[in-house]
Amino acid sequence: MKQVTLNHIHEALGAKMVPFAGFNMPVQYEGVNAEHETVRNGVGVFDVSHMGxxxxxxxxxxxxxxxxxxxxxxxxxxxxxxxxxxxxxxxxxxxxxxxxxxxxxxxxxxxxxxxxxxxxxxxxxxxxxxxxxxxxSDGYSILAIQGPKAIEAMQSLTSVNLADIKFYNFVIDTFAGVKDVVISATGYTGSGGFEVYVKNEDVETVWNKVFEAGANWGIKPIGLAARDTLRLEMGYCLYGNELNDEISPLEAGLGWVTKFTKDFINSDNLKAEKEAGIKNRLVGFELIGKGIPRHDYEIVDAEGNVIGKVTSGTQSPSLGKGIGMGYVPVALAAEGSQIFIRIRKNDIEAKVVKTPFYKK
The missing domain is CATH 3.30.70.1400 (Aminomethyltransferase beta-barrel domains)
Structure with a gap:
């Protein structure tokens, strides 16, 4: 099992560590709901150094x-x-x-x-x-500093005006006294903030300075479990759940990043699929009845026919209800469509909703 450079820090902070993608990773610290709340309303830090x-x-x-x-x-x-x-x-x-x-x-x-x-x-x-x-991959660490207070909490660590870095833009500059850090206005939470890419030998320095700088803003470490609830509230795809080697990217709603103005691997087949029309579509749904939808639960229609499977599901900490995503036939993919989630042999009513589930 691989370890991220800051493994010892996560363990010292009392993180619950679990195997994830071959790495020993912090899944939670104080608890998923509290950590989720921190990122939605304040500022939190994820160690995502397992990324390549x-x-x-x-x-x-x-x-x-x-x-x-x-x-x-x-x-x-x-x-x-x-x-x-x-x-x-x-x-x-x-x-x-x-x-x-x-x-x-x-x-x-x-x-x-x-x-x-x-x-x-x-x-x-x-x-x-x-x-x-x-x-x-093995030489760099990535910290995701996320939340509406991330910019003001981190501004003292760099001469770059962080508020000027637009979404999906980045700079390479000095951060927390470390040169040549990639400071990227990206993230997987929908709550703003940025990600920093630093060499492994510098990441402990950066981590410590980030927590010193953010102390007045109530900064906290955040685990992978809250990362998942945050991304799910935004309707973001997770590879292995919504995406895999078999699922069509067009059915997954990735047509907006599929550009047929150029040639790329399999572009002809994807173009033909687009023209013929997709059969299934990835949708977001909210439970109307009580229950929590989970990965691989069956999605059924009003007659009880299995029409798909839940790819991701949870009890939304922000909305206080069961939410999820899954693939359903196009005929049942329109906003407001009635579907049912089979939870322990009970078919619980749900409706297709537009994502993101969470609106600021």
Whole structure:
């Protein structure tokens, strides 16, 4: 089992540690609901150093990225990031990722922890343009400093005006006394804030300074369980749940990051699928009856026919009701459609709702 650099700090803070994607990771500290609340209303810090980072550089870096990703990276300018995915050749998704343009000859890709090796092998195998590939995953740590108070709480740690960094933009500058830190206005919570990418040898310094700077704002460490409830309230996909090697990205609602203005792996088949029309669609739903929907629970129609499965579900800490996502036939995917979630042999009424579930 791999350990993140700050493993000893999480254990000293009393975190409950669990195996996740081959890493020993903090799943919670004081408790999911309290941590969730901290990020929605204040500021919290996640250690997400299990995530992977690839560097793609050289004059043909963009050509490789354009081939293996769904979005159009030619629209990026220096300091801009974009969400996209790696399509496979059989209609599914290898991973969903974020691409960062440092300059015209240098890009970073942040990938999911469970897919680092798979992604690396995939990108490497398609590198017929001799771009320079470096897997930085084992040398870097990532801290996600999230919440509406993140910017004011962290401003003392850098001369960069954090409020000026727009969503999905980033700078590389000094942060907490450490040079060349990537400060990115991204996150997986829907509550604002940013993520910082630092070398492993610097991350303990940065962590300590972040907690000193944020003390007056009630800053707290946040575990992966609250990260999941926060992302689910926003309707964000999680690889392995909403996305996998079989599920169509178009059915997953990723048409907005699928750009047919360029050629990429499997683009012809995806274009044909779009033109023919998708059969199922990923939807968000709220329970009308009592209960908590969980991953893999069956979704049924009014007659009791199984029409799909819950991909993610929880009791929403912000809304106080059961929410979830899952794939249903297009005919039942419209907002307001009545569906039922089979919870311990009982079919509990739910309705399809527009995501995000949580509105600020």
């Amino acid at each position: 980072i690839f560097k793609i550089s050289g004059p043909n870096a963009l050509a490789l990225i354009q081939k293996v990703t769904s979005n159009d990276a030619s629209t990026l300018v220096d300091g801009k990031a974009q969400y996209c995915y790696f399509p496979n050749t059989t209609g599914g998704v290898i991973d969903d990722i974020i691409t960062y343009r440092v300059n015209e000859n240098e890009y970073l890709m942040v990938v999911n922890a469970s897919n680092i090796e798979k992604d690396w092998n995939w990108v490497s195998s398609h590198n017929d343009v001799n771009a320079t590939l470096e897997n930085l």
